[in-house]
Amino acid sequence: MSWTRIPTAALLAAGLAAGCATPKPPPATLSFTGRDCAAAPDLAKAVSLTPPKPKPMFVVTTPIGAQVGTPVAGPPACLERAGAQRPYALYALPKDPAGKTLMVGSVLEGARIFSPEVALLDATGQVTRSFTPADYFYRADVYSVQFQPKAGETYILVDADPARVSRRYDSIAIGVNTTATYVAGVGAVTIRTGVDAKQSRTFSYDGQVQVTVYDAAADAKKK
Amino acid sequence: MFRRFMVALAALSLTACASPYVAKPFDRAAASVQTLGLAGDAVPEKAMAYESASVGSNFGLIGALVDAGIQSSRQNAVNNALQGASFDPEARLQARLVGQLAAEGYKVQPLPTAARPKREFLATYGSDQEVDAYLDVVLASYGYLSAGAGKPFRPTAYANVRLVSAKDPTKTLMQNRIVYNPLLAEKGVITLTPNPAYAFNNRADLLADPKRLAAGIEDALDQVADAAAQLVR
Numbered sequence: 001m002s003w004t005r006i007p008t009a010a011l012l013a014a015g016l017a018a019g020c021a022t023p024k025p026p027p028a029t030l031s032f033t034g035r036d037c038a039a040a041p042d043l044a045k046a047v048s049l050t051p052p053k054p055k056p057m058f059v060v061t062t063p064i065g066a067q068v069g070t071p072v073a074g075p076p077a078c079l080e081r082a083g084a085q086r087p088y089a090l091y092a093l094p095k096d097p098a099g100k101t102l103m104v105g106s107v108l109e110g111a112r113i114f115s116p117e118v119a120l121l122d123a124t125g126q127v128t129r130s131f132t133p134a135d136y137f138y139r140a141d142v143y144s145v146q147f148q149p150k151a152g153e154t155y156i157l158v159d160a161d162p163a164r165v166s167r168r169y170d171s172i173a174i175g176v177n178t179t180a181t182y183v184a185g186v187g188a189v190t191i192r193t194g195v196d197a198k199q200s201r202t203f204s205y206d207g208q209v210q211v212t213v214y215d216a217a218a219d220a221k222k223k
Numbered sequence: 224m225f226r227r228f229m230v231a232l233a234a235l236s237l238t239a240c241a242s243p244y245v246a247k248p249f250d251r252a253a254a255s256v257q258t259l260g261l262a263g264d265a266v267p268e269k270a271m272a273y274e275s276a277s278v279g280s281n282f283g284l285i286g287a288l289v290d291a292g293i294q295s296s297r298q299n300a301v302n303n304a305l306q307g308a309s310f311d312p313e314a315r316l317q318a319r320l321v322g323q324l325a326a327e328g329y330k331v332q333p334l335p336t337a338a339r340p341k342r343e344f345l346a347t348y349g350s351d352q353e354v355d356a357y358l359d360v361v362l363a364s365y366g367y368l369s370a371g372a373g374k375p376f377r378p379t380a381y382a383n384v385r386l387v388s389a390k391d392p393t394k395t396l397m398q399n400r401i402v403y404n405p406l407l408a409e410k411g412v413i414t415l416t417p418n419p420a421y422a423f424n425n426r427a428d429l430l431a432d433p434k435r436l437a438a439g440i441e442d443a444l445d446q447v448a449d450a451a452a453q454l455v456r
Contacts, residue, residue: 222242
């Protein structure tokens, strides 16, 4: 940490300039048109949730939606389900699911939240478990469901729920900022200031899916 | 109350460095639970009224001592005002929980509960109750919280929720943490955003209308109870 002696006005100006330079967060995408959407997910392309070595917490974050389509990689993976085209991400459950708890959902970005619909699939891709809207909670910065895998469950499918797209989530987040400064005649001083910010986000077809795998055995071993 | 809040905050910071908070989701189909014993003494005796980054807290030891006096005086004034508003947070939370759990199809029996020595889960729940599981909702703190000087006071509540099998009290069927208006949003913890209708600019504003003061906390407790019931649906 370095202490600085900079006039308040200069700090304020720098802060304002930084504020101007901050790029706007990506807005919500309220429609999605896929290309060659499949009836079932491509099981061969499932992202593994087995970490290279056991960890108490293993987090995988995946961009999803039209934003991930590129001329080289092609269009984003999509499904045709219940009369709607939906971008999706597919994950393979940890190889040894016993004692693991998973949190699956969407990251709360600056202006948007991917509208998640989470389901568990068996080894053939058939849905074995799904979740209702009441199963989803805001858990810190992830809108998610939480579950423990059962026998016969192999994959997690996360696709877009069109019913929630365009709904707003207004929230208030509070916190404390700590800054260090130098005051003539006093010395180094740490200043704590409160933050109370209103935020508004919209559910979207684009965003980031996040899966967190909690491993009780790895956590116990660490202790 | 202030000490309890700071201990909870410190524990939160420590857990961020050590083990992650891991909830246990409920599997209703596998658990076969129809009747719940609902533990009592869920709510602490006094509400908090705490300003986090206060002016005094930025001025060393003397500032901290002055700040402690200001915080304590505000908390006492808020609790006196709540008493005048016939505020009963324990009854409010329990009634809401019973209503929401009944709506989810549970039969609920309140458990006779002695005062908790600490704001933690009960160690035992008694064996003479004819219930399938014990639901323990315990608030570490509740009341009003401001992020810092010049920022509004908003309702807050910090609750731990646990469902324990009555047949095998060593078996936890569900465990979660619900925080209404958190100062630090801990990963994996259910966070409820505060209702903007209940924001108070300062101490005078907090004390101006005791009924509204109580209503803000009641609204927070209702939302915590709803979330707790949602976890066992």
